[in-house]
Amino acid sequence: MTEQGVRWTADQVLALAPDAASRKAGSKLGTAGPWSGAGRGATGAVWGLCRGSGSRPYRTVVDITGPAYSCSCPSRKFPCKHALGLLLLWAADADAVPAGVPAPDWVEAWLEGRKARTGPRGGKGDAAKPVDAEAARRRAAARAARVTAGAEELERRLADLLRGGLAAAEQTGYGLWEETARRMVDAQAPGLAGRVRELGAIPGSGPGWPVRLLEESALTHLLDRAWLGVDRLPGPLATTVRTRVGIPTPAEGPPVRDHWLVLAQYDTSDGKLTTRRAWLHGRETGRTALLLSFGAAGRAPDLALAAGTAFDAELVPHPGAGQLRADLGERFTAPVPGGGPPPGGTTGDALAAYGRALRDDPWLDSWPVTLADVVPVPGADGWQLADADGGAALPVTASALGRAGLWRLAAVSGGGPVTVFGECGHRGFTPLATWSPDAPGTVPLT
Known part of the structure; x- marks a missing residue:
């Protein structure tokens, strides 16, 4: 434990x-030598001077509560290797980054500047420019018209797909799909x-791909038709449709205060953008919430929460209807340390909740x-999570089968029942964290 928690x-x-090279370079700076x-400090700042190739050491400071970073080095990566090295030094040995040391003036100046630039929720303060409501309305209307044109074009593409037969999709290749996707981006x-x-x-992705293509085409068609009739939908569902087509909706409504347990955190990437997901559970409210953070152009997502x-x-x-996302x-x-897991249920309860x-x-x-009280069980067709009382079982998703966390789950279980948090869907169950009755604390599986 430290002053920062x-x-x-x-x-x-x-x-x-932000990338493998930064991880390697930062690891080399994670010792006391440089x-x-x-x-x-007590407010969540970690700082230090790192010896480099120049005559003056680099000034590095990290606000762990953000996190946010500042370094006098010329690197364009964010965080730079010096910020990573400083955090690795602190993570490995608290005595190497002692508490109670007065912060240098350059650290205080950066922290004060950061506080002035951000409001209580990390957004812009009162100095933000006023919003031109009429201009915002015109921009929203223009974008809606472009999305409508895109949805209509996609409907024609789906009609051509069905008219030509699903089997033909394997011969046309991926190029036509990518061209259509670019037009949706436009x-x-x-x-x-x-x-x-x-x-x-999907075409050619394995046995049964025509069925999967038909299912996903039907869902895409449903989203198209929902957008084209979005003005006639109930408010929450209309908001969900707008979010699904890619029109962001800001967080709104009264804030919910609670003691939030971090259940899991993991990253996904499409090659251009890294998305970090963090699942939280409110101890008093019983609410589950999803926090999203994004990183691109040499930047890692800012969100950093320990499971x-x-x-x-x-x-x-x-x-939005059924939305769990929050800021x-x-x-x-x-x-x-957050203690034990949230209340759980059976595999049947999980399927009912998804339904x-x-x-x-x-x-x-x-x-x-x-x-x-589920037991991880290996089988000929992959792993399953089975109710300990001999009831039903959920298959583990293919995306989780190659993860080391699956073997960690088996080790924690040892053949006995455990509590598991994860994501239950039509592809199966993806385990993200587990708790054993024989040992306290959360064991992350990502």
């Missing part, structure tokens, strides 16, 4: 790196573009659930 692990630090004047409908790329990857920790904070929910607002405490969620959002791939 729980000290990060090396894996959590390296997850911030550092001097290191220290940490129409400012990135959600539709993503669905088109998924459709293009198994908990903190007192406000979350601002996003609108992190003001934090009132540092993260501390109810689909009524609000038919395009939902999965839903967060906690399984209680």
